[in-house]
Amino acid sequence: xxITEQDVTYVADLANLELTAExxxxxxxxxxxxxxxxxxxNELNTxxxxxxxxxxxxxxxxxxxxxxxxxAVQREDTPVPCLPHEAALQNAPVSNGDFxxxxxxxxx
Amino acid sequence: MDINSLTVESTRTAIREKQFTSxxxxxxxxxxxxxxxxxxxxxxxxxxxxxxxxxxxxxxxAGNGDPLPPLAGVPMAIKDxxxxxxxxxxxxxxxxxxxxxxxxCTAVARMERxxxxxxxxxxxxxxxxxxxxxxxxxxxxxxxxxxSRVPGGSSGGSAAVVAAGTAVAALGSDTGGSIRQPxxxxxxxxxxxxxxxxxxxxxxxxASSLDHIGPLTSTVKDAAIVLQEIAGRDPQDSTSADVHxxxxxxxxxxxVKGLKLGVPKEYFGEGxxxxxxxxxxxxxxxxxxxxxxxxxxxxxxxxxxxxxxxxIATAETSANLARFDGVRYGYRSRQxxxxxxxxxxxxxxxxxxxxxxxxxxxxxxxxxGYYDAYYLKAQKVRxxxxxxxxxxxxxxxxxxxxxxxTAAFRLxxxxxxxxxxxxxxxxxxxxxxxxxxxxxxxxxxTKSGLPIGLQILGKHFDESTVLRLGxxxxxxxxx
Numbered sequence: 001x002x003i004t005e006q007d008v009t010y011v012a013d014l015a016n017l018e019l020t021a022e023x024x025x026x027x028x029x030x031x032x033x034x035x036x037x038x039x040x041x042n043e044l045n046t047x048x049x050x051x052x053x054x055x056x057x058x059x060x061x062x063x064x065x066x067x068x069x070x071x072a073v074q075r076e077d078t079p080v081p082c083l084p085h086e087a088a089l090q091n092a093p094v095s096n097g098d099f100x101x102x103x104x105x106x107x108x
Numbered sequence: 109m110d111i112n113s114l115t116v117e118s119t120r121t122a123i124r125e126k127q128f129t130s131x132x133x134x135x136x137x138x139x140x141x142x143x144x145x146x147x148x149x150x151x152x153x154x155x156x157x158x159x160x161x162x163x164x165x166x167x168x169x170a171g172n173g174d175p176l177p178p179l180a181g182v183p184m185a186i187k188d189x190x191x192x193x194x195x196x197x198x199x200x201x202x203x204x205x206x207x208x209x210x211x212x213c214t215a216v217a218r219m220e221r222x223x224x225x226x227x228x229x230x231x232x233x234x235x236x237x238x239x240x241x242x243x244x245x246x247x248x249x250x251x252x253x254x255x256s257r258v259p260g261g262s263s264g265g266s267a268a269v270v271a272a273g274t275a276v277a278a279l280g281s282d283t284g285g286s287i288r289q290p291x292x293x294x295x296x297x298x299x300x301x302x303x304x305x306x307x308x309x310x311x312x313x314x315a316s317s318l319d320h321i322g323p324l325t326s327t328v329k330d331a332a333i334v335l336q337e338i339a340g341r342d343p344q345d346s347t348s349a350d351v352h353x354x355x356x357x358x359x360x361x362x363x364v365k366g367l368k369l370g371v372p373k374e375y376f377g378e379g380x381x382x383x384x385x386x387x388x389x390x391x392x393x394x395x396x397x398x399x400x401x402x403x404x405x406x407x408x409x410x411x412x413x414x415x416x417x418x419x420i421a422t423a424e425t426s427a428n429l430a431r432f433d434g435v436r437y438g439y440r441s442r443q444x445x446x447x448x449x450x451x452x453x454x455x456x457x458x459x460x461x462x463x464x465x466x467x468x469x470x471x472x473x474x475x476x477g478y479y480d481a482y483y484l485k486a487q488k489v490r491x492x493x494x495x496x497x498x499x500x501x502x503x504x505x506x507x508x509x510x511x512x513x514t515a516a517f518r519l520x521x522x523x524x525x526x527x528x529x530x531x532x533x534x535x536x537x538x539x540x541x542x543x544x545x546x547x548x549x550x551x552x553x554t555k556s557g558l559p560i561g562l563q564i565l566g567k568h569f570d571e572s573t574v575l576r577l578g579x580x581x582x583x584x585x586x587x
Binding site: 003007014015017019023026027031033035037038040042044046051056074075087090091093094100102103104 | 211412
């Protein structure tokens with residue numbers, strides 16, 4: 001699998017990463033070699049194998065049914081205080097006291 | 109007072125018996141940290157005032173003759189990926205250089221409720237991504253056993269403080285080996301509990317289906333004591349399991365006779381250093397003499413674990429790290445005029461090279477046209493890896509392997525080749541993918557004096573057997 005600098009530019013765009021020209025060429029090289037290694041997976045026939053997204057789904061040792069598991073992960077719908085306004089804004093790079101401030105969203 | 113040989117166990121006894129005060133102990137630790145840590149660089153942030161206040165409260169309780177919490181006065185360090193209200197938390201990244209969290213990580217809060225004193229936050233690879241601690245934006249950590257070598261990663265700082273005696277114990281996180289591999293490199297004990305055993309609320313997310321919190325300690329018993337406090341269901345983390353938490357300390361010293369130990373041939377093949385092999389095989393022999401039955405087994409998909417891991421972990425990374433956008437917290441680029449420019453420049457200036465590499469790889473693997481070939485494929489192979497373990501655990505009670513293929517490597521040795529760095533985790537990643545618990549216990553050293561670790565993997569939620577065996581390995585070396 002060979003990744004071109006054009007591919008890198010496309011993916012960087014999806015990931016919201018501005019990259020320097022130097023970073024682009026380094027990444028094209030790195031990603032190519034890592035993806036080549038990852039292509040090892042194609043040696044395996046996985047046609048009849050279900051995908052696994054989470055470990056928790058396969059906990060047999062817990063001895064619970066799916067319904068019990070689902071009940072276990074839900075908590076009572078009881079209102080609790082949320083983060084105070086001030087605390088939520090305390091780490092904002094820029095705020096006006098009530099809101100996070102960002103550069104102009106709509107460009108004319 | 110000799111603070112160099114303190115364990116969690118001996119510290120809590122000494123405080124309880126009033127051999128010294130908690131405040132005095134904390135002051136002694138800060139003296140040692142200030143004298144010795146600059147050469148190691150294991151601490152990123154010290155919270156001295158806060159620690160002394162908490163120590164004062166322990167001394168007050170002791171003075172009044174009130175009952176003390178179980179870990180009263182035990183000085184600990186916390187990997188800088190777990191948030192503590194009011195204490196700067198960086199995740200080893202420039203993007204969080206000035207981040208002061210407004211809430212507490214559950215595991216840390218539970219340690220503090222048990223009376224442990226947090227001395228500071230430890231250095232780590234940026235967002236826990238790395239195997240050498242060289243990806244930290246705040247400089248590498250040096251291995252206290254040989255300063256020309258890496259401490260391992262990503263919990264390099266947490267392993268180093270325990271090895272250097274600048275904390276009695278530490279919490280780390282493990283996504284592909286980040287507790288066990290540095291524990292092995294620094295000659296300490298590192299325990300990764302079962303996925304779901306310990307809440308991750310307040311752990312800065314790297315790969316949510318793989319992230320675990322666990323202890324790094326100088327003895328297996330200490331690991332059991334710390335696990336006891338942090339284990340158990342937390343309503344704040346829906347992936348934390350509602351499974352009974354046994355008394356782990358009771359496992360320490362129980363006989364191991366009759367336990368069946370699987371030795372997977374795939375972990376003893378090409379790439380395993382000769383000295384590491386000898387030490388691990390000698391430990392397995394010792395366990396056989398203690399009455400364990402040694403069973404040769406096969407985990408046939410082992411060689412696919414690293415490629416599977418680097419698809420799944422990076423895919424989850426690309427999603428989890430999307431939150432760093434320069435809006436609500438963390439660094440914001442000053443160069444930007446539009447919103448989109450702000451996102452892009454903030455992330456480029458704020459993230460280091462390895463983090464960008466992983467975001468790019470993960471974004472690629474999830475992108476239109478490649479999802480089935482990479483992400484779905486890796487999820488299917490994850491099922492095959494899990495079946496390997498299900499099969500093995502029908503025959504055996506635990507699996508023993510080397511923790512790492514080699515002892516600690518030199519600083520700079522692998523930084524130019526990401527793939528060779530990824531392979532440092534070859535024996536540890538599978539447990540993260542499968543969700544089983546694992547411990548690394550020191551089992552010997554190389555001729556040049558570098559520590560070697562033995563890894564013991566157990567069944568889901570069976571930390572008890574893992575700890576019992578770990579203690580047997582430790583005990584055999586001590587006598």
